[in-house]
Amino acid sequence: MSETRYTKTHEWARKEGEKVLVGISQHAQDELGDIVYVELPSMGACINAGQPFGVVESVKAASDLYAPVSGEIIAVNDRLQDEPGLINQDAEGEGWIIALKDVPDADWNALMTEADYKAVL
Numbered sequence: 001m002s003e004t005r006y007t008k009t010h011e012w013a014r015k016e017g018e019k020v021l022v023g024i025s026q027h028a029q030d031e032l033g034d035i036v037y038v039e040l041p042s043m044g045a046c047i048n049a050g051q052p053f054g055v056v057e058s059v060k061a062a063s064d065l066y067a068p069v070s071g072e073i074i075a076v077n078d079r080l081q082d083e084p085g086l087i088n089q090d091a092e093g094e095g096w097i098i099a100l101k102d103v104p105d106a107d108w109n110a111l112m113t114e115a116d117y118k119a120v121l
Helices: 026-032 105-110 114-120
Strands: 004-006 011-016 019-024 035-039 052-058 062-066 071-076 098-101
Touching: 004 114, 019 026, 019 071
Parallel strands: none
Antiparallel strands: 004 011, 011 019, 019 098, 035 052, 052 062, 071 098
């Protein structure tokens, strides 16, 4: 069973085995509208919780993507280069942005549960 956690800046993180997938929430993609471009980080880069790791651009605005947790990037969703609209179609599934490893438990535990996130919305 996987569990999804959220940030106040509308990113999500989901543990799947040894990796953690990261993307933007359904709410965030609803607010952005049609996504036309995603700036992806480099494989192997290490990112820190709360720091920008990329950009998502829509017909309305460009928004920084903030790391919900720290870790090493072990995968990027290359499909987003040609199909940025995947985020609109399935923000919390096929529209994932990066996968991380070596995520500290403290970072994970600092994220909001789905119920907490819905209360913030």
